[in-house]
Amino acid sequence: MSGKLKEVRERMKSVKSTQQITKAMKMVSAAKLRRATVAIQEMRPYSNKLSEILNNILIAQDGQVKLDLAEEREVKNVLLVVYTADRGLCGAFNANVIKKTMEQIRTKYSHIAKANLHVMTIGKKSNAYFAKVQCTVNGTYINLLQDRSFEETAKAAEFAINGFINGDFDVVELVYAQFKNAAVQNYLSEPFLPLVKVEAAITPTNNNVADFIFEPNEHEIIDVLIPKILKTQFYKALLDTNASEHGARMTAMDKATDNAQELLKELSISYNRARQAAITTELTEIVSGAAALEAN
Numbered sequence: 001m002s003g004k005l006k007e008v009r010e011r012m013k014s015v016k017s018t019q020q021i022t023k024a025m026k027m028v029s030a031a032k033l034r035r036a037t038v039a040i041q042e043m044r045p046y047s048n049k050l051s052e053i054l055n056n057i058l059i060a061q062d063g064q065v066k067l068d069l070a071e072e073r074e075v076k077n078v079l080l081v082v083y084t085a086d087r088g089l090c091g092a093f094n095a096n097v098i099k100k101t102m103e104q105i106r107t108k109y110s111h112i113a114k115a116n117l118h119v120m121t122i123g124k125k126s127n128a129y130f131a132k133v134q135c136t137v138n139g140t141y142i143n144l145l146q147d148r149s150f151e152e153t154a155k156a157a158e159f160a161i162n163g164f165i166n167g168d169f170d171v172v173e174l175v176y177a178q179f180k181n182a183a184v185q186n187y188l189s190e191p192f193l194p195l196v197k198v199e200a201a202i203t204p205t206n207n208n209v210a211d212f213i214f215e216p217n218e219h220e221i222i223d224v225l226i227p228k229i230l231k232t233q234f235y236k237a238l239l240d241t242n243a244s245e246h247g248a249r250m251t252a253m254d255k256a257t258d259n260a261q262e263l264l265k266e267l268s269i270s271y272n273r274a275r276q277a278a279i280t281t282e283l284t285e286i287v288s289g290a291a292a293l294e295a296n
Contacts, residue, residue, distance in 0.1 A: 005278065008271045012264060019260035025089065026253035029246045033182060036243035039148075040179055040236070047236040050229045057222065058195055068165050069226055070195040077116045078109050079160060079169040081192070081234075082130070083176035083241040084123035086145055091255075093177065093185065093248035094125040100187045101126075101175045105135075118169065120156065122238065145242060150235050157234035161227055164193045176237045177244035183251050185244040192233065195226070 058070060082101050084094045101119070109117060117135040121127035127139045141156040163169045172193040177185040215221070 012267045022253045022256040029250035033246040040239040040243045054229045073170045075170045077169050079118045079172045081120045081174045082126040084126035085245040086124040090249035091252035104189050153235045154231045157231040174237045176241050179240045179243035182247035
């Protein structure tokens with residue numbers, strides 16, 4: 001019985017130690033989440049407005065200006081940009097992004113040869129997974145989440161843009177987790193290239209197409225503006241991923257801390273029962289011994 005008590009005590013000690021770790025990780029993630037939330041909330045309106053401007057330009061210049069980035073081609077080569085975390089312990093966050101990517105591959109690009117299926121991995125978890133899958137993996141920009149600078153992210157976006165212009169890729173998609181709140185992330189596969197017009201931008205009450213005045217000229221402005229908008233879209237996905245990761249980790253560590261507390265309660269009950277049984281056994285032995293002495 002003493003061996004069982006020792007085993008329960010050791011397990012309680014281990015659970016308490018784990019609980020302290022998960023609680024500390026939750027607090028660290030909460031602090032990082034606050035900063036990440038501010039960053040994505042400040043970026044999102046700017047990015048959305050740029051996307052709206054881009055869509056209006058596409059509609060207004062339909063057929064007037066040849067846009068290389070809007071050229072639709074037969075899909076033979078695909079680039080999927082997959083955003084995951086560098087570390088685990090964030091619930092199903094990484095698994096859900098990878099699952100979304102594999103779903104796109106199976107349903108939308110099942111006809112594409114494995115050699116023509118390219119995956120740009122942003123985050124070590126996606127790189128580790130797709131290194132085992134039969135596809136072409138580009139891990140050059142795996143560490144973008146570490147500093148989250150726009151300059152480095154723009155280089156990754158330029159790689160995708162130049163690859164599309166040169167014909168290396170016929171379609172580019174971003175797969176990432178859109179941050180909603182600490183407990184909820186929306187896992188998206190967002191078209192990046194070719195540029196897609198959203199006709200809903202023109203409402204039934206306003207059928208007038210935006211008439212832009214370009215200075216110095218529309219070709220030069222479009223050549224500068226569109227890549228900048230695309231780089232901003234690329235960067236927004238990175239900030240969304242960063243916020244989603246910390247939110248998922250904070251939620252996972254909070255649940256782990258609660259689970260550890262519940263386990264401690266169960267172990268405490270088991271320990272008290274075992275101790276009470278040991279005391280009862282010892283008392284029984286003492287009484288039996290005393291009775292035997294009196295009989296003699």
